[in-house]
Amino acid sequence: MLKVGIIGGTGYTGVELLRWLAHHPQVQIQAVTSRAEAGTPVANLFPNLRGHLDLVFTDPAQENLTACDIVFFATPNGTAMQSAPELLAAGVKVIDLAADFRIKAVDVWEHWYGMKHTCPELLEESVYGLPEINRAQIAKARLVANPGCYPTAVILGFLPLLEAHLIDDQYLIADAKSGVSGAGRKASVPMLMGEVGESFKAYNVSGHRHWPEICQILNGFSKPPVDLTFVPHLVPMIRGIEATLYANLERDISLAEIHTLFIQRYQSEPFVDILPPQSHPETRNVRGVNLCQIAVHHPQQGKRVVVLSVIDNLVKGAAGQAIQNMNIMSGLPETTGLTGVALLP
């Protein structure tokens, strides 16, 4: 059994980790922390876990996690970097759901995250935890940087086209929409029902911190670096991300051929599902499951390809992908404890 610790168990990604790990056949949760709720039984705060978990939140400052095999950080940016070096030195593997180890260039990270990195020496070693591109490195990693939610949806959508050099990498557009759980569980006025409900807006159009993350990964498949415009939006739903991706085709190609390219690229990926051409993926069809559904379009058979990509931000965009990474790092079948069907309606 894998001994697992979770730092930040009261947030949305933390409780999502608990929901999945409570029934993971190879996991024993050793500790789950919260500063504000230390001493509270987990099931008191989250009654959906009653009967599934018999744990009490503990104070991270009092918790010794060096006996764990793996520790998940489901904490704000800038938290995992404070304790990761000590855990790694004790032989504990670390999966950070935040962004501390996602960006390789420390100056870029410090610019976008507005703080000093406390262990830049770990940036080279950390592995970007997107199994669809980095499976072999994840299997050997001690430190995994779980991808951001928007980057997961956007990268998986553009990837087959860039790998096949089918599109102009100097003109990429990602128009993405997220539900409010993407902003976390902490109270904030802009996330109130009265502010978000019955409304729809773009935000951070001039620059969102996921832009350098997406570019860093896409640049691995492009020379020169990609020119990407990324525009996030907030929609009045709780879970889900829909990314509509636009690119210009470099040569004549039919929709059937583009579709075949996607099918072949992801044919052995358990958590990427390519829908029939011209489908319209819906966030509700991936709600609560570790899955990215993608469909391709070729409007008017013109020069533009449009890719639609949906995920649940808390599952394939966070906790589910983190458990997928844990399975790979531990030599377990990748789908262990991660199967399920989305709830409709």
Ligand SMILES: NC(=O)C1=CN([C@@H]2O[C@H](COP(=O)(O)OP(=O)(O)OC[C@H]3O[C@@H](n4cnc5c(N)ncnc54)[C@H](OP(=O)(O)O)[C@@H]3O)[C@@H](O)[C@H]2O)C=CC1
């Ligand atoms: N929500 C989403 O869709 C996604 C989130 N992420 C990332 O995952 C991380 C967690 O997100 P989310 O669950 O939404 O966040 P929340 O704000 O909902 O939860 C944060 C958790 O971290 C704990 N925490 C806060 N500060 C500290 C600290 N200094 N030391 C230890 N624990 C701390 C909080 O509990 P307490 O204060 O009681 O200790 C709480 O349990 C973030 O970095 C986020 O960017 C990534 C992908 C998607």
Ligand SMILES: CC(=O)N[C@@H](CCC(=O)OP(=O)(O)O)C(=O)O
């Ligand atoms: C709707 C909303 O606010 N979404 C968040 C992104 C999600 C997130 O938590 O960011 P990471 O994936 O980098 O951890 C935002 O735009 O800041």
